[in-house]
Amino acid sequence: MNNGIKMSRLKNKLFFALLLLLPVWGGQAAEIKALPALKQDFHEVAALPDGRWLALDKHAVRLLDKDGRQQDSLDVRAQHLDTRVTEGGMQAVVFDADHQQPWILQVGQQKLQVRTKLAPVMFALETLCLYQDAQQLSHVFLIAKDGMAEQWLLSGKSPQLFRRLALPPGVEHCRVDDSRQALYVSEPGLGVWRYDANGEGVPERDLILGRQPYGVLMGAAGALAVLPSGLAVLDATAGKVHILGAHGKSVKPVVDVPGAHALAVSGRDVLIGGKQRWQALVLGDMPHVSAGREKLPVIVARGQTATMARAGDAADDPAIWIHPQSPAQSRIIATNKKQGLLSYDLKGKQLQLLEAGRLNNVDVRQNISWPGSKVDLAVATQRDEAAIAVFEIDGQGNLRDVARIKTGLEDIYGTCLFQPAAGGLEVFANDKDGRFEHYRIERQGKRYEGKLLRGFRAASQPEGCVVDDSRQRLFFGEEKRGIWTLSANAENKGVPQLILPVGEYLKADVEGMAIYHGKRASYLLASSQGNSSFVVLDAQAPYTYRGAFRIGINAQAGIDGVSDTDGLEVSAVNFGTDYRYGLLVVQDGYKRLPDGTQNFKYVAWEDVARALNLE
Structure with a gap:
């Protein structure tokens, strides 16, 4: 064998030896x-x-x-x-x-x-x-x-x-x-x-x-x-x-x-x-996959309440009581599902606790007219008693447990109030099986009783609901299907209309609902729990979708973001300082910064309006 052939073979061996030291793509x-x-x-x-x-x-x-x-x-x-x-x-x-x-x-x-x-x-x-x-x-x-x-x-x-x-x-x-x-x-x-x-x-x-x-x-x-x-x-x-x-x-x-x-x-x-x-x-080119979570505007809470005295899924639904002379002294009334009814000031300090048992949803109406009197009431669903719990509110916002109204529901869940222009008060309550019962609350002296006006049913589990008193419209959420509307007047025999289905904008579960009555427009808000966001619609037909937002971390104030929200409430009243254009209160399912029991977050309406370009 000549030297040329030997040298060629040696080069080949060295080449293949070097290949063994190189990283390879599946053999290449x-x-x-x-x-x-x-x-x-x-x-x-x-x-x-x-x-x-x-x-x-x-x-x-x-x-x-x-x-x-x-x-x-x-x-x-x-x-x-x-x-x-x-x-x-x-x-x-x-x-x-x-x-x-x-x-x-x-x-x-x-x-x-x-x-x-x-x-x-x-x-x-x-x-x-x-x-x-x-x-x-x-x-x-x-x-x-x-x-x-x-x-x-x-x-x-x-x-x-x-x-x-x-x-x-x-x-x-x-x-x-x-x-x-x-x-x-x-x-x-x-x-x-x-x-x-x-x-x-x-x-x-x-x-x-x-x-x-x-x-x-x-x-x-x-x-x-x-x-x-x-x-x-x-x-x-x-x-x-x-x-x-x-x-x-x-x-x-x-x-x-x-x-x-x-x-x-x-x-x-x-x-x-x-x-x-x-x-x-x-690496060269790689398959591009878009980021999973959709991008929505993020605003931050300006305040928060004290945390619950019970761990786990405790905080549920807030309502707002407006002080008649000094809105800055208004109160947030909220449920603890494991304890009862609480009230907070606008700084988030707990002012009162009524240990009324397993209360789920709560709603408030003020200046309710009955013959010879006017009164402010908070009404909540009492799950152990399958009843509507009634609380009177005095002129300073103090709560007093005054009555139970038994219902025909087995697993009472959500509730909302309707205050007709003619006076009095009506209440909608629902059951996990989809049933709704519509009552008129009647006051005899200091006693409260309920008169059943009608019943209807959703196809699956509802919870959150709200009534637009001025337009006599009930809005309710069917957790897995979407937002529905129906006349709040029991004499109108219409059927529920689906105005926003679960899908592109709304992610199950559909939870808390509230209406913002502004000077130029009114908006329906709902908790889209499945993606921890809040959707906003016009509160009148054709119920145009206006957008959605999330509530993120306020790092400067040390307030965490909001997720997995159940109930919410909103008001357009000028509460002063941070909430001159109104206040949105939402339940927070996971308390962070640091870890703690659940609480409620306070959001300035002007931040919502700016994020979604609302009137």
């Missing part, structure tokens, strides 16, 4: 790029939008220019680097391993600055990651080895504990996809979980990438990196990277990356840290 060589700027042994890196770098080694956090030249550094034994672009500039977080403190950093043109240091954690921190919510507020998740975790709100006057949450034990890596409000965590022995990062509403989780036999991971779930339309997951034990789309399914063949220990992202490239220092895996 994947495109890999060297990163000349990251020649040192950095254990974590973050690519900045302007081409610069943040990098961690054993001694410092280092700010590098595009070519890897150091611009600044902070001496700290740091771990768990993550970054975000915020309204105030580039933000980073690291964990000071020696002092057990998360540091929040501000990245300037040539400078690294410590913006704040959180208090030392009192648990064995395993990982942390940043989150920027739909309001562009900054949060950080702190995750302990035993699965205990905390979410801190960084925006506002100072960092505040937003909530605590339980995650799997042994989580070593986390990342958040802000656009989808998804918190991803790696549980080495099982796989990658997706949680709701938002923190408001019903907690949910999904296993999106499982370890065999629950999925395709051969080893342990490791480092994570959020891509523009997906997620990169490192299986460090098996030396592979999995590329998932936003839906959680694999969209690229598995990549072999022997010796890799860390991931990061630069544009569409996955950065891989390992034996070969840092390299970029070029």
Whole structure:
């Protein structure tokens, strides 16, 4: 054999040996790029939008220019680097391993600055990651080895504990996809979980990438990196990277990356840290999946009530009593389903509690005319007694339990009042089985009785309802189907008309309802519980849809957002100061900032009107 043939065969062997060292896309060589700027042994890196770098080694956090030249550094034994672009500039977080403190950093043109240091954690921190919510507020998740975790709100006057949450034990890596409000965590022995990062509403989780036999991971779930339309997951034990789309399914063949220990992202490239220092895996185009949650205007509450004295699903429905001489001294009257009836002032301070049992919905009417007298009443559904509970309200807003009116309903639920122009008071009450009963409340001396005027039925479970007294229209929600209207006059024999079905705008369950009577227009509001939003319609035919909004975090005031709302009430009265153009009161299903029992939030009507361009 001549020397030319021997040399050719040697070149071929070397070529195939090199191929074995390259990452591969399912048997084909994947495109890999060297990163000349990251020649040192950095254990974590973050690519900045302007081409610069943040990098961690054993001694410092280092700010590098595009070519890897150091611009600044902070001496700290740091771990768990993550970054975000915020309204105030580039933000980073690291964990000071020696002092057990998360540091929040501000990245300037040539400078690294410590913006704040959180208090030392009192648990064995395993990982942390940043989150920027739909309001562009900054949060950080702190995750302990035993699965205990905390979410801190960084925006506002100072960092505040937003909530605590339980995650799997042994989580070593986390990342958040802000656009989808998804918190991803790696549980080495099982796989990658997706949680709701938002923190408001019903907690949910999904296993999106499982370890065999629950999925395709051969080893342990490791480092994570959020891509523009997906997620990169490192299986460090098996030396592979999995590329998932936003839906959680694999969209690229598995990549072999022997010796890799860390991931990061630069544009569409996955950065891989390992034996070969840092390299970029070029992904190319990936399937685009739009963000899951629809974008709606977000306003914030300006006030909130004290929390319930009972845990769990307790707070339900508010009503507003207006002080006849001084609207600023008005009261919010609300139900605690496990305790009774409460009243609050406009600062949210609890003023009164009547332990009247399991009250569900409540409504209020004032200056009710009966022969020889006028009175203000609050009426609520008493579930244990299948009755309508009647409470008198004196001139200062104090409540007195005065009567029960038995109904023919077995599982009484929602209620609303109708005050006819001719005087007196009527009440609608409904049952979970869909039945409604319509009563006239009659007053004999100091006694209250009920006269049944009619009954009708919805096809499935209703609850929230409201009456437009001036137009004699009843509006009620059928939780799984939509909003209906019917004449409130018992002598009119019409049938309910569906004015907004569950669908594009309204998400089941349909809950609390109220009417805002403005000088130029009146609006019907309803709680769209399925997506924690509030829809607004014209309160008269053809009931035009005007929009929807959510209630988010008031970071400056330390008031959390609103989710899973049951009841609500609104008034156009000038209550002064924050509520000159009216007040919306809503139940909040999950109290955060910090965690607590349920309460009610106060929203200025002018904020609603501005968000939806209402008159």
